[in-house]
Amino acid sequence: MIYSPQIKVPATYMRGGTSKGVFFNLTDLPEAAQVPGEARDALLLRVIGSPDPYGKQIDGMGGATSSTSKTVILSKTSQPDHDVDYLFGQVSIDKSFVDWSGNCGNLTAAVGAFAISSGLVDAERIPDNGIAMVRIWQANIKKTIIANVPITDGAVQETGDFVLDGVTFPAAEVQVEFLDPADGEGAMFPTGHLVDNLEVPGVGTLKATMINAGIPTIFVNAEEIGYQGTELQEAINGDAKALAMFESIRAHGAIRMGLISNIEEAATRQHTPKVAFVSKPKSYLSSSGKEVSEGDVDLLVRALSMGKLHHAMMGTAAVAIGTAAAIPGTLVNLAAGGGEKNAVRFGHPSGTLKVGAEAALQDGQWSVTKAIMSRSARVLMEGWVRVPVD
Structure with a gap:
């Protein structure tokens, strides 16, 4: 039997806060995976190494925890007064599905940096030195998030002395602002009660x-x-x-x-x-x-x-x-x-x-x-992720 070779998909492996995930530019995905559906889910499952009955994700980029079984797809924004659209997929470890029902706040800290480095943010919005305010449209929950990304000599500043418990090494601080953070279109307290x-x-x-x-x-x-x-x-x-x-x-x-x-x-x-x-x-x-x-x-x-x-x-x-x-x-x-x-x-x-x-x-x-909190983020690896076409 003749088997097809693996395909190469441009990707970046990033830490954001206390999570890690594989980041993609939407236009770099295979054509069938550029739209929601089975092809996209199948691709991301294979990238991460799921479903894995052993629970280890050895044959993929996942780290066998909810914090490291994550994928992100970014694209030029479809919304006015925003810079980038951010779609998050939580990949199940042992089951064959990708959950698109919510956001990942930790990886949000890495979205701004990836968007800048990938050319998804207009150059005039990026200072030579200072803070770039990246306006993110969180497509899963349809909310606006602001990532304040430090810039040095026109490039994202990743190193620094900000310490985040749960992350071993210090890095540059990224302040993240979640505007009108009530999830979805329903009431903040859906039962109508505080308790x-x-x-x-x-x-x-x-x-x-x-x-x-x-x-x-x-x-x-x-x-x-x-x-x-x-x-x-x-x-x-x-x-x-x-x-x-x-x-x-x-x-x-x-x-x-x-x-x-x-x-x-x-x-x-x-x-x-x-x-x-x-x-x-x-x-x-x-x-x-x-x-x-x-x-x-x-x-x-x-x-x-x-x-x-x-x-x-x-x-x-x-x-x-x-x-x-x-x-x-x-x-x-x-x-x-x-x-x-x-x-x-x-x-x-x-x-x-x-x-x-x-x-x-x-x-x-x-x-x-x-709602406001500080996180940090950095690129761990960039290049291509290889995926069997089956």
Whole structure:
């Protein structure tokens, strides 16, 4: 039998925040993959190395975690007053599908740099030295994001002294602004309440804040589900019973949020919603052995992504945290001590992160104009990714 050779597709492998992904310029993709559909999904699955029943993604670019099983497609913007369109695909590790239902806030930090380096941003918008304000249209959730990218001698500045917990080495700081971050077109609180009683069969009735901001997220209290909020990955990811509990919470919360109509649909929507648990500040050792003291943080948050406890914090979930913290009465706000807040520093498994948000109550509905956090990004490798044509 004669087999066809692999094809070469121009690509860039980038770190953005605490995630990594394969970045593509839309026009560099094979023609059939330049439009949404099976051909595009099949290409991205093969690039990443999924579906992999071994869960390792050895035969692809993925790193066998939700943070490293990611793809990004960028193109010249289709929107007025924007620079680039950003489409994010979360690739399942062990199943044959790509989830297009949400954004990746971490990789957003790399979008501006890639757009500039790829010529997708008009040259007159890039200073010789200073900050380039890249206006990003997030096509998954139809929202505007501003990435403030440092520029030196007309090129993206990637090196620097900004330290991000969860990332080993320092780099240049990229401030990311999520404008009107309520996810999608629905209400920020789809149930109409800041706190709901969420019934989860086999678990019980839990207090829950369900919010659409950055990414749809379900927050519950750590103590109600038997945790302290200081847990690291190994305390949960090796516990099949715990993971099943979190998936049940996620699925039943998704129904209450109107994201799915029945429990079975949750299996085909792994990327959203997220589920997280919060607690008041406590001291703990981070995954790197760094001590996080009670006085260093306003609250503790642990979040799951694609069925596993995240090693740090998803960028979009950080937006949800900052937004919920800014609204008095949510579980996040109460864990942080209650009252009005425009920024919080929270503890996660790898350390701490500060996120700010501006919230206002208008006509009985909460809205948030902006959420802000700092990330870093850099190119790890660029050239071509090779893909078997089958």
